Amino acid sequence: MSKRGARVTVRPAASAPGAASAEDTLVRCFNELRDDLVSTLFYLLGNAEDAQDAAQETFMKCWRARLSLPEIQNLRAWIFRVGLNTAKDLQRSAWHRRARPLVGDQVMRLSQHAPPQDALEHEESLEQVRRAILELRQEEKEVFLLRQNGDLTYEQIAELRNSPVGTVKTQMRSALQKLRKVLT
DSSP: OOOTTOOOOOOOOOOSTTHHHHHHHHHHHHHHHHHHHHHHHHHHHSSHHHHHHHHHHHHHHHHHTGGGGGGOSOHHHHHHHHHHHHHHHHHHSHHHHHSOOOOSSSSOOOOTTSOHHHHHHHHHHHHHHHHHHHHSOHHHHHHHHHHHTSOOOHHHHHHHHTOOHHHHHHHHHHHHHHHHHHHO
């Protein structure tokens, strides 16, 4: 049974002194960055349902590894790394390879109060950005989304990807140049 779009509302049971606070911290941090994570996963996986499933699986993986939380220096970066790895696992699965990604207004819906002409222009711009992001090379897409959606520094991204900071900056620069070309 899938709980797509549902917020994580797990309330951990206190098992040891300090354990509940680490678990509460994980749940709180995950809930705070969930929308950014799902948006990032959407661009990596190509559709909203897979992104929601990957986010849910990401939380479960993080939850199972909660005993290692005191050793984690940057919880936000760690959750995004688990999310990216989950997305890569899903991309490698046979089911995902057969499924065709759906592109459209799955993630960002327009306000019903916008004038029709403004709404149409806004939707066209969003679609152009979505297509441009989907056309980036995988490493450029990851770096761009981690920086923009994940709000991570270049150093944090480099650590997550096991790459030199210079490589991450080069990939970001390349992604931005490609996006600018498409959008101008």
